[in-house]
Amino acid sequence: MDVKNNLHNNKSNPRKLNLLYLGLLLFVTLLTTLYLASSKAIFAVSDWTFHAARVEEIYLNLKSGSFFTFIAARTFHNTGAASFLFYPYIFFYP
Template identity: 60%
Template sequence: MLMTVWMIYPLAATGKISASVDWLFHSARVEQIYDNLRQGCKFTFIATTTFQHTGVGSFLFYPDGSLYIWALLRFIFSPVKAYYAWVGIFLFLTFVISYWCMLKFSNDKLRSFIFALLYGLAPYHLYLSPVNWVIG
C-alpha cells in the first residue's frame, strides 16, 4: 500500500493529467458511465452526452467493467483525483495479486515480495499507465 501511495500521490498532487494516446477516448467513456449513473441508468450502451453527442456505440464493443470503478470514484473525487485513485487501486491490486501468485508458487514470502515489486514496477506497466495513460 505504501508503494502505491508513494507512486500515485506525486502525480495526483499536481491536479493535472497529461493527455496522450487513448486518454480522450477512455476518459469520455468513463464520463458517459458517470453521467448515466448520475441519471439512474446502470448500464451504458451508447454515448449520448459525450463524444460530441453523436451516439457512439463503443460500449457495445469495448469491455467497461473496470471503468465503472473509476466512474463511481467520480461521485467522491474530482475527475483528476478519481483517475489517480483508480490507477492506485489497480496498481495496489497488481502488487497484491502478483505477491499472492508467487507465494502460492514458491511458498517464500521474501521471493514473493521481490516478485511483486519487480512485476508491479516493470517498465512496461509504468510506461502504459502513469506515463502514456493507456487504459484499454
C-alpha cells in the same frame, strides 16, 4: 561454452523460461508503477480523451439512474457512439 549450455537448458525447460519472462514482466510493471505513483501524475496520451469521455458517459448515466451503458449519447459530440459495445466498461466502475 556455459552460455550455450544455459540457453540449451532454458529451451529444454520451457517452464523455467516462462517463469523468467513472468519475473521480468512483474519487475518492469513494479518499476513503472512505483515511478508513476511517485510522480503523482497521469500521462495523457492519444487515447486519453476517448477513455475520459467513456468515463464521463458512465458518470452521466449513473447520475441519471441508468446502470448499464450501451450507447454514448451525451459524449463524443452527441453522436450516439456505440463504443461501449466493443470496449468493456465494467472495469471503469470502481
